[in-house]
Amino acid sequence: MASGTSNKGKKGSSAVKAARSSVVVRKGKPWGTILAVVAVLVVAGAVFGYAITKVNAAKEFTVSEDNQDPSENIPGVVKVSYAPGSHVQATQRVAYDQSPAFGGPHDATWADCQGTVYPNPVRTENMVHGLEHGAVWIAYNPDQVKGADLDLLRSKVENQSYMMMSPYPGLDKPISLQSWGHQLKLDSATDERVDQFIRSLRTNTYLTPEPGGSCDATGSTFNVANPPPFVAEKPGADAVPMDSTGTAGTPGDAGLTGTPMTTTGAAPSQ
Secondary structure (H helix, E strand, O other): OHHHHHHHHHHHHHHHHHHHHHHHHHOOOOHHHHHHHHHHHHHHHHHHHHHHHHHHHHHHOOOEOOEOOHHHHOOOOEEEOOOOOOEEOOOOOEOOOOOOOOOOOEEOOOOOOEEEEOOOOEOHHHHHHHHHOOOEEEEEOOOOOOHHHHHHHHHOOOOOOOEEEEEOOOOOOOEEEEEOOEEEEEOOOOOOHHHHHHHHHOOOOOOOOOOOOOOOOOOOOOOOOOOOEOOOOOOOOOOEOOOOOEOOOOOOOOOOOOOEOOOOOOOOOO
């Protein structure tokens, strides 16, 4: 009897082991864990790739010895070569070759460009002088840019040195950005090229005729609270031509060449 019981016990034990082995063999792969790990790797790769893209983009629009004019990487930027230092009197107008102007003879007193947002249009001759000091001027068509778009542009200017903004009646595009010798016209305030232009050209020491020039008009004849108004009418026959050295020049002032440079991208329609 004992022997039979022993045999039955062994057989039972063998059966249990076989069943357990069957369970182990039939156990499926941990797909949930695998999928979770794959998902984490995909997200990590996307985040890493995005970070690399952002770093490369930042370098693309960062001024350096090897990248003196980052605006060459911005589609639509128009460039014209202007010699600096040509001043005109407060009573004179200049026959500018661009609208808005972004170089050429200008008033001896610069417009305040210490993050200044002008509610009303300002005389172009004063605004151009601010560009000579390294400022970026955001001009906008007041009939087309309002509300949230206007607030967005304002946020890029307020409390930012070497930035100024003003409405520009009759502008052929909703928005136009100017630095000395550079211009970019855009249809939308959310266009990424707004920030690219500012990053590339504001206080660019390689392209600014007078780097470090003051943007504070306090104490000068320029009244920030009541600046000289914009004149919509075309300049008359008595306007200072673009090839003039002006009549109120300072020692060391140079003339103006007005020689067109290579255009980056298609020039905006006029």
